[in-house]
Amino acid sequence: MPIPARQEIRVLGVHFSNMAHNTTAVSRLIAAANQVARMIKRVTSKNHGMKETETTKLVQAFVVSRYTYVAPFLNLKPREEDRLDRALRKCVKLSLGLPVSTSNERLMALGVHNTTKELIDAQRIAQQVRLTRTKTGRTILNRLDITPPTMVRDRFDIPREIRERIHIDPLPRHMHPEHDQVRRTLRAQYLSKTWDSHPATIYVDGAGPTNGVTTAAACSSSGNPIAMASIKTTDPTRAEEVAIALAISAHPRAIILTDSQEACRNFLRGRICRQALRIITNQPPEGAQIIWLPGYQGQTGGNVAAHALARDSLFRAFTPAGCPPGKGASRSPSPPSLRTAYREILLEQRLGRRRFPAPHPSLTRLEEVLLRQLHTNTLPIPATLHKYYPDIYPTPQCPHCDQTGDLLHTMWHCTQNPNMKNITPNNRSTTQWEATLLNPHPACQKWLADRAERATRRPLAAPD
Missing domain, CATH: 1.20.58 (Methane Monooxygenase Hydroxylase; Chain G, domain 1)
Incomplete structure (x- = not known):
């Protein structure tokens, strides 16, 4: 049929x-x-x-x-x-409580949503990474001629008996290197305090690529070098995987602290590069533990020593033959992003364009809306009301003085508004206004919301 x-x-x-x-x-x-x-x-x-x-x-x-x-x-x-x-x-x-006519550019500066293209790209990357975890999925990608991301490409399965002896601690959330500095510092301090006194603690790090070569290093918590290797690759994640493998080979029950989330994920998936697989196959662990540590948070000891050892081994002062004087080794381009998780890809894109801080949880709904209206310049001020309702508001001037009632004047420069006499700032400069608008402290946000409510409060009509 x-x-x-x-x-x-x-x-x-x-x-x-x-x-x-x-x-x-x-x-x-x-x-x-x-x-x-x-x-x-x-x-x-x-x-x-x-x-x-x-x-x-x-x-x-x-x-x-x-x-x-x-x-x-x-x-x-x-x-x-x-x-x-x-x-x-x-x-x-x-x-967000904003009008539909809000500027798209100002809306993007809030960093609260992703575009359709960003959602599509992140979903495709996440699905490609998911397919690389199984042999059937990799076959599908090959048939479709789809190249997976660099961080998961050319990886090989860890034998089951070895994989069962390696424990990877869960990766924490909200650890962005720019927007979550306090959380990263506290986690680094906690891990250093917890594991530095343990004799099996090993810090690892990778460096490069330079001239198509990356290096991997492992040091003890006191900063003594344990192992070092160089790998011919431009993928920095491979160097981190090799560094972890070197630490496993140095101590069968090593407690490994690394600053590479992708290396931790690859070990968790059970697929690592050929060089790292060869090392742990020749010297399998008895019960290793891998912990992610935020890098570059002012730590001392093993973390700094591993980073310095890996960087120093790249021969940065070496001048290759044929190079002009003063020209050192060229640095190979690194991948633009090391994010493969769907949530982290989208979060990094949102935070990358976010200019204004999010409202504090202690703010009420009205205060949140007023703050967002200040961020997007949609507060119902005289200049805006005149633009949309010229019949009702025939002039864009401030109702309390003869100046143009734009956002900066209404919120900051007007001295004739009787509703704001008790909350007038001492410094009325534009720079101070921008700094106040970008302040994430809840007290400052509440002050801004209260000032916005007072500034837009309409004067009472005269009785008949």
Whole structure:
């Protein structure tokens, strides 16, 4: 019996067309996003209701999850991708209590959401990494001519009997090198205090690439060198894997502290580079433990010694033959990003463009909305109200003086507003205003929200 032909089919909830267009799939995604936008309007408002962290979770659960389930498997055109972005931005703006007309550039500066393209790319990378964990998955990637990320490419399975003797501690979250400095420092101090006195503790690190070569080093907690090796590769993750393997070969029950999350993940997946596999196969462990340690947090002892030993072994002062005087060894380009986990890829992109701090959890819904309106320049000030409602607000001037009522004047420079006489700052410079706007302290954020509420408070009408 012949299989009937259809113009559209639905496979696991995804609609595909025989004309290779995505009209139905994209329309359904946009309709779902619009439904979530209407739901957010019902459960929250400017003054009360669900707070920002809760409404953004709604967007993540009902909109972003649908995007990542369908969009990565469609051949989207730029126009279709832009339609999805507009629907997603609408939901994000409503979840923050902002008007739909908010500038997209200012919305991106908040760092609270990812674009459709970022979601698609992160999902594809995560799926490729997942497929590399099994032989069947690697065969599928080879047949499709898909090259997996550098950090998981050309890896080999660790024998089961060896893998069972290596324990990898869970990797902590919220350890961004720029935005989570305090958490990283506290974790580094805790690990150093806990393990430095243990005789089996070994710090490892890698360096490079330089001239196509990377180096790996292992040192004791007191800073004494234990092992060192060089690897002909431009992948720094391989150097970290070899450094861990050197520590395992040096002590069968080693407690290894490394600053490479990808090396920890590769050992956890059971797939490492050929050089590291050869080392641990020749000298298998009895019960090794691998712990991730935040690097470059002012530690002393083994961590600094391993880092210095690996860097010094690259012969940075060496001048290759044929190079002009003063030109040292060339540094090979490193991979642009060492993130392969879906969540970490998206988080790094959001934090990379975030300019304004998130509202503190102690703030009320009204204070959160006022703060976000200050961040995005959408506070209902005279200049903005005149632009949208010229009949009701015929002039953009401040109601308390004859100056233009823009955001800086209304919030910072106006001295005639009777609602803000008791909270007038001593320093009225523009630099001080920008510094106050970027201050993440809850007291400062509450002060800004209170000032915004007072600045936009309308004067009472005269009695009849």
